[in-house]
Amino acid sequence: MLCCFSCSKSIPRKPINPKPSTTLYKETIKKAISLNKIEDDKILQLIKNDSAKVYVQSSQGFWYTYIHKIEENAPIPEKGNEVIFEYEIRNLNDSILYSKEDLGIKSYVVDKEDFISGLQKGIKLMKIGETITFVLPSYSAFGITGDGNKIGINQSIISTVTLTNIK
Template identity: 55%
Template sequence: MKTRLTLFLISLIFLASCKEPEVRRPVSYSKSHTLVATIDPLKKVNSIEERKIEEYIKRDSTATYLVSPNGYWYQYLNKVDQESNTPKKGDIAELSYEILDLNNQIIYSKEELGVKEYKVDKEDFIPALQQGIKTMKKGETIKFVIPSYSAFGVVGDNNKIGINESIISIVTIINIKENPENEN
């Protein structure tokens, strides 16, 4: 009988301890508004940059600038009208370029940067130029006016280009070496 009573009490304790699990809440609960909080300031920065670029273009009234769907403005300084290939993915675009600020002050000169062999879509480069180079022909020179979000962004280049700084880059395609894999 003692065994039955012990078994009954153990069963009773076991059944009493079984209950629905409770949802555990974090000790400190707060909604994350990080994304929402950063959108408005970035919109303001982009709006300010766009106004500065528009002012730059107005000051350069003799030039005709085109707007790219990729978010930058550009002007042909030397356009090649003859039929010629543009660089494709994997090609090597041999180019010279320089970077200026919106006051036409040189940040990085052609001499400082040297000739660059850019492997199209296969290496990291200034985002706007990655797109723009694919539209250029051998011998062409284009002036790109690039907002920071298509250039060096919110960090700059950690050297001469500051945070959220729009830039101008004048690019000349010297040569295009086709990727043999593109011919297949």
């Protein structure tokens, strides 16, 4: 009896959990692109309405404008430097979400600590004494989760930062 069954062909089994459909991924990507386009359009409208300032788009996808620029050849923060700065966060309607007083003086070690990703990159453009306003799309700010308090999901923000020291 063992000989009869041992020669039969085995039938391959189908996986219990098949791979998820790639169409779900494609739909998610399309939705994200659509949301990013809406955010970018709002930011571009804000910049257009603020014609008194010159905004620069960074290669990382955020915009910035100098409020106070240092022209001299001064050092900029590098990986591992500790920077001391003050900042505030506003929404695109220019309403303050977190004031400088709310946030206090911030100490941050460049590229060694977790912080708002757009500001991590933006601070590396600054010299001591400079003040820059950054306009950050949600993917460079708090993303799809917000901060759980005043900043909503997929919300772009404006942050004005003054760099006071580099150690």
